[in-house]
Amino acid sequence: MTAHILQLPDAPQRQAYGLALAEYGAINSAVVVLDADVSSSTLTSYFAKRFPTRFFNMGVTEASMVDVAVGFALADKIPFVNTFAALLTLRACEQIRTCVGYANVNVKLVGGYAGISDYKDGPTHFAVNDMAVMRSIPNMTVIAPADNVEAAKMVAAVAEYPGPIYMRISRAPVGDIFDTNYLPQVGKGVILRHGGDVTLVGTGSMLGRCKIAAELLAKQNIDVRLIAMATIKPIDQELLIQAARETGAIVTAEEHSIVGGLAGAVAETLSFNYPVPVEAIGLNDTFAKTGLDTESLMDACGLAVGDIVNAVKRVLTRKR
């Protein structure tokens, strides 16, 4: 991994992913990349330019593209399938369920423009339930990297992890969470801040906001444990149960519907194992709306730092 990718914390997350994919292509010749006519948006164009014989532009054939990737994987290639997260997980959902999940084929699905990061194109283009849909498919692993370091380094982790994976990538710049020595592990959460009063679990683009919220709460003498949960399936149950036992209250935060994503995974884990009060920050079963930029749109959709702070205070009132 060259330094320049990892030293771009302010760049859009898609740029970190695209550059890292092109870098990783040089290391692993089994990687092939497919895109559905949006390579200059997902930034698989970097890979395409560097490895034109291993890049396949499939046009607007998302469902067929997933099946083509299945064919690649059946012949021992490692296909990275790219398009907008909502198209990939919804239009090609039956292909993913049957030919990737059920057939347990080693396909890597990468959904760009995740969440509401494509603020200008509006709800048709938003992915508000991609993680919920992918999480419900047996054999599927679901990942949302928190920042550019994690997005870049996850490329190798995803490629080298055996089995189907869905990873979502934001169109926008996201927080700056990890230092460049960090090595992500699929299926493992990371404690970013050791606190004892309450646990804040964030995934993907919400980690930056969670970090700011935790610092604000510290000034109000609320000691927050902050967990970065890149893999929401299989979720790191051990880390969650330990946090529930030690802090007694949990808040989740995701740029996604509160139905079926991180909130669902955490609530299921805790209610089955160690019930504690949970509050969820996310889109409240809504398609959201068009905005002027990602940050202000997130603020307007209930994902503001203030919303996280309030949720933490609310959950503390419910803590036994």
Add this chain to the structure above:
Amino acid sequence: MLHSHNEALISSLQEKAQRIRLDVLDMVYRRQAGHPGGSFSCAEILASLYFHQLKIDPAKPHWNERDRFILSKGHAAAALYSILAQRGFFPTADLETWGHLDSHLQGHPDRIKTPGVDMSSGFLGHGISIGVGLSLAQRLSESHFHTYILVSEGDMQSGVAWEGAMTAAKFRITEMTVIMDYNNVQLDGSGSDIMPLEPIIEKWQAFGFQVLEINGHNIRQVLEALDMAQEIHSKPVVILAHTTKGKGVSFMENTSAWHGAVPNQTQYQAARLELEGVQ
């Protein structure tokens, strides 16, 4: 290279095809579930592939240079299981376990559980695109192989199959042969009534395919078309095999009633007599 096929080969393949029909009949009757009509229509095609055309080794089902076969019309699972057992991928006795809780033979083909099944299938429309991926992958590899996809007219009613056809044309996929088992009868009625595909030859041609039209029950024609498909290097090939749904059992032929129906005891015995008579 085109070569003529001798009578001994053809009659031996005809026996394998008839064995498929008998196995399918027994399997569907025993299990009280399955799809006899579309399994009977592709019997000669499967026999020709597995006992003549495919470069395969039953002792090495994961051999990476093997030719691939995808039963895109996965509801003909029983026919595939019969020919895989006949070819030696697993014991013939396993056919009796079809659908049992501990059986490796699922309702529709499962690539993980059943030796020799290259890809799981069931819902229609997937085969061509998967074949394109396999073909593109082997271009980048040391191991070269040919991929065969068996589709039904139901497959070709689904839009994704035509996306796959477009993609095959774009990448000039000549390492794959599509075979269309065109029996023109589907679950709810005749294909022409439910969702007409005609003019099908012109559709395939418009999507960039070379069409070879045959009688799918004539083994000599099947073998010659498979040979000819290998000689076409300019565009993808589809063998349009005209077939009869329920072929071989008079009361099952050309009727949608036998797409997924189960014979009663009288029907079973009558069907068996007819099939054994031909054998």
